[in-house]
Each structure stands twice: as structure tokens, then as C-alpha cells.
Amino acid sequence: MKKVTVYTMPNCVYCTRMKTWLQDHEIHYTEVSSTKIVDTNLINSIQGFPFTVVQEENGNEHTVLGFNVDLLQKLI
Template identity: 35%
Template sequence: MNYYRQLHFEDRNENLLYADVSRVRDIHPNYGVNTVPAFLTFQLGEHTNTYKGCNNVDFFKNIIEGNFIKANRPAGDEVQKSVTVYTTPGCSWCTRLKSYLRKNGIYYSEVNVAADQSVAEELVRRTGQQGVPQTDIGGEWIVGFDQKRIDQLLNIK
């Protein structure tokens, strides 16, 4: 939480509040927080977004100051299929896959199968495979880093 204290905004009417989730327990169900750290943003009292994971001070400043790029989707463009990448720590192919998705502007969620044995078992049940990475793209499963298949499913040119 120390990096939250480093945030300072000149001439801004912003409130930055933080909670120690080991002591404040009602945030989780009210805002769907199931991992920490989580950074929640609000506008006019309404919850607008949740950012998950460890990030540096500049990341948070850019969010609060609105210094980020919003892509405009051309008319008629399809909405991106949901993408979930199943990984383990230290997996070089997992890192390569995530880097490839980021490079191509693909939003994805990541699930660390090493952290939860039941998730690993469910993955084997669905695909018949134990290795990672495994990727669910709109209900289609890819085992390994199959760039050609990823490109096809996500219309990456």
C-alpha cells in the first residue's frame, strides 16, 4: 500500500482511499473483488472499473489523470471474443503468449493453475491436457502457443 501514499495530484479534487482487506471485509462482495491487490475507480459515486494486479505509481497516476488511450472501434467491427489464458509461474511459453496478446491489443484474463488444484483439474477435464499455456478464446481451446490458430480466432492480421 505504500505506493498509494506516493500518489500526489496538484490542483485536483480527487480522493484516494485504500483498505486493508485483512481488516475491511465488506468490499469483496459489494464490488466483486476476488483477488488482491485491486484498484477500484468511481465516478459520481458509481463503481466504474476494477484494475487487478501489482502496478507501479505511474500506472495509477495515468488512470486517475485519464492519461490512457481508448481505442475507437470502427463501425461494423466485431467485439473481441473473451480470452482466458491459463498459466503457471515461470512458464516461458505462457510469458511469450501473453506478450503476443498484449502486442496485438488483445485483452485477456489470466488464471494461475498452480495456485488452485481444482482449477488445474477442471482444465484437464475440459481439454485432456495438463500442460500450459492453455487458452480459451470464446469457447475454443488452444493448448500451447499456436500463433496461427490464435490469429485465426482473434482476426489478427
């Protein structure tokens, strides 16, 4: 099963849309608020929110910047 992590920012409309879409499609995910990120490399790599990481069972990771449903559907 793929692991989905959504990095969000407070008061982010697109972050809310992302979480709602995932919930509506019964996709389990972990939310991490931007205020809780301590990894400076991760902070520097995030260029916008929501920032979603889809990790495959083999460990490969794919990222989705913003609320991009088309790309999410291909990855999940």
C-alpha cells in the same frame, strides 16, 4: 467481443510469450495461474501450458494448447 482466458504456470517460457504476444497485439485477456484453478474438471482437461480459451459472443469456446500463433490469429 471475444473473451480470452489464458491459463498459465509459473516460470513457463511459452506462457510469457503468449501474454507478450497478446499484449503486443492489444488483445484484452484474463490470466489464471495454474496455482489458482479449483475446478477439477478444468484441471483434468488441461494437457499443457499455456492453455488459452477463446469464447465467442454466442458462447462457443475454442481452446489453444501451447503458444500457437497461427491458431490464435484464426480465432481472435
